[in-house]
Amino acid sequence: MHDIKKIRNNFEEFVANLNKRGGSINIAPFIEMDKKRRDIIVEVEALKSKQNQVSKTVPALKKEGKDTAPIFAEMKELSDQIKGFDATLSQLEGEMEAFLLQVPNIPSCLVPEGADETQNQEVRKHLEPTQLGFEATPHWDLGKNLDIMDNETAGKVTGSRFMYLKGAGARLERALINFMLDLHVAEHGYTEVYAPFIAHERSMQGTGQLPKFKDEAFKLEGWDYYLIPTSEVTVTNMHREEILEGACLPIKYTAFSACFRSEAGAAGRDNRGLIRQHQFNKVELVKFAHPNNSYDELEKLTANAEEVLKRLGLPYRVVKLCAGDLGFSSALTYDIEVWMPSYNRYVEISSCSNFEDFQARRAGIKFREAAGEKTQFVHTLNGSGLAIGRTMAAIMENYQNEDGSITIPKALQPYMGGMDKII
RNA sequence: GGAGGAUUAGCGAAGUGGCCAUAACGCGGUGGUCUUGAAAACCAUUUGGGGGAAACCCCACGGGGGUUCGAAUCCCUCAUCCUCCGCCA
Numbered sequence: 001m002h003d004i005k006k007i008r009n010n011f012e013e014f015v016a017n018l019n020k021r022g023g024s025i026n027i028a029p030f031i032e033m034d035k036k037r038r039d040i041i042v043e044v045e046a047l048k049s050k051q052n053q054v055s056k057t058v059p060a061l062k063k064e065g066k067d068t069a070p071i072f073a074e075m076k077e078l079s080d081q082i083k084g085f086d087a088t089l090s091q092l093e094g095e096m097e098a099f100l101l102q103v104p105n106i107p108s109c110l111v112p113e114g115a116d117e118t119q120n121q122e123v124r125k126h127l128e129p130t131q132l133g134f135e136a137t138p139h140w141d142l143g144k145n146l147d148i149m150d151n152e153t154a155g156k157v158t159g160s161r162f163m164y165l166k167g168a169g170a171r172l173e174r175a176l177i178n179f180m181l182d183l184h185v186a187e188h189g190y191t192e193v194y195a196p197f198i199a200h201e202r203s204m205q206g207t208g209q210l211p212k213f214k215d216e217a218f219k220l221e222g223w224d225y226y227l228i229p230t231s232e233v234t235v236t237n238m239h240r241e242e243i244l245e246g247a248c249l250p251i252k253y254t255a256f257s258a259c260f261r262s263e264a265g266a267a268g269r270d271n272r273g274l275i276r277q278h279q280f281n282k283v284e285l286v287k288f289a290h291p292n293n294s295y296d297e298l299e300k301l302t303a304n305a306e307e308v309l310k311r312l313g314l315p316y317r318v319v320k321l322c323a324g325d326l327g328f329s330s331a332l333t334y335d336i337e338v339w340m341p342s343y344n345r346y347v348e349i350s351s352c353s354n355f356e357d358f359q360a361r362r363a364g365i366k367f368r369e370a371a372g373e374k375t376q377f378v379h380t381l382n383g384s385g386l387a388i389g390r391t392m393a394a395i396m397e398n399y400q401n402e403d404g405s406i407t408i409p410k411a412l413q414p415y416m417g418g419m420d421k422i423i
Numbered sequence: 424g425g426a427g428g429a430u431u432a433g434c435g436a437a438g439u440g441g442c443c444a445u446a447a448c449g450c451g452g453u454g455g456u457c458u459u460g461a462a463a464a465c466c467a468u469u470u471g472g473g474g475g476a477a478a479c480c481c482c483a484c485g486g487g488g489g490u491u492c493g494a495a496u497c498c499c500u501c502a503u504c505c506u507c508c509g510c511c512a
Binding site: 038041042044045046048049051052054055056057058059060062063068069071072073074075076077078079243371375 | 441442452453469470471473474475480481482491492493
């Protein structure tokens with residue numbers, strides 16, 4: 001959500017910045033609605049002021065025993081007029097909100113120009129791509145052969161794009177969750193949160209999943225509830241409609257959750273195995289930061305997510321998304337991509353973004369620098385730290401042995417009850 | 424799921440149709456007086472949003488709707504909390 005005043009006062013600059021994303025937005029109807037809205041407000045408030053003035057004199061008139069009927073008749077007319085204006089106004093404001101909710105965030109000045117992911121910029125790289133010395137087996141084949149992954153049973157019980165994990169596979173999922181949460185809590189200073197997997201419509205709107213991406217979300221029939229596509233929704237909205245104390249910032253949360261995505265239109269190649277599921281687990285990092293240092297906080301958050309891959313010894317690179325590839329709510333995003341041997345390329349495993357005040361405006365998350373100061377919107381940030389399923393896939397593929405077994409990375413062995421290999 | 428009660432500022436709380444929302448009263452916060460300093464006492468100050476060039480005006484008593492000339496107050500509805508009952512991991 002954008003500041004109406006900002007749009008009103010610099011709308012050419014606003015449109016130019018927005019169009020860096022590749023669209024072309026027509027803001028003129030909005031400017032017209034805004035003008036009309038303010039005209040109506042001036043008119044209706046004058047009427048309300050009169051209504052208040054007259055109402056104040058009523059008790060005195062009654063006390064004096066005067067006849068109030070003519071005044072009431074006149075006031076009835078005024079009251080009806082006010083109701084008419086208020087109805088027009090609320091409809092207009094509804095239209096304006098509906099318009100604004102569809103407008104994506106402005107890319108930060110740090111975002112490179114570009115139309116699509118081919119123009120994203122590689123920022124840094126850790127480790128060289130794994131040299132197995134034999135042909136890489138995709139993780140879904142490894143998983144099936146080791147009897148730790150079973151998508152056929154999932155198909156029987158639920159449907160496609162779901163997965164059963166068994167034995168060491170299920171254990172590995174749990175180990176990764178605990179390993180990541182422990183790292184972020186004990187070493188990176190995040191507060192662990194366990195949040196609902198379902199959120200109402202306004203929360204989904206608060207973080208920007210709605211109204212534009214309705215098709216991506218699973219809605220509960222008969223309810224205004226959605227399965228969360230990421231715990232970003234339930235964690236960021238923890239502080240919706242709140243005024244935080246400036247001294248508390250930055251607030252840092254880490255949360256494990258299942259995530260649910262319809263993945264509408266994402267059929268086809270590169271989606272097998274654990275890469276693109278309707279349900280997957282994720283450990284999320286969320287920050288509420290002071291506007292002055294939110295970009296430093298983004299660097300730290302990204303480094304915190306990278307640390308997971310470093311400890312697991314997985315090769316990765318960090319790319320800065322160009323304007324055309326930037327998510328709807330984001331002002332700047334770093335994607336972390338892990339090396340996937342069977343793909344012979346990097347695959348996204350985390351997306352770390354600064355939303356500046358875009359989500360904060362939608363969700364009403366403010367802070368006060370100090371007592372007596374004006375309130376301002378916080379900057380919100382988040383990133384995966386990391387997606388569990390894709391991390392498991394990356395471990396299976398990068399740590400596979402020629403005999404089809406999988407070595408467990410050292411850092412995970414304590415979480416696997418000392419197991420060092422899945423055979 | 425059923426019955427009853429509650430929701431007012433940072434906290435507690437008064438207010439049951441107009442004279443009560445810059446919201447009584449108490450606590451807390453901030454500034455000051457006094458003091459070597461502190462405490463105490465005293466004085467002042469302390470919600471958020473919108474419109475307007477400004478003066479100033481409008482809105483908000485858990486959310487939304489209604490009745491009324493006028494709603495914190497009456498009605499409907501939703502949410503949350505408390506008590507009891509039912510059910511349950």
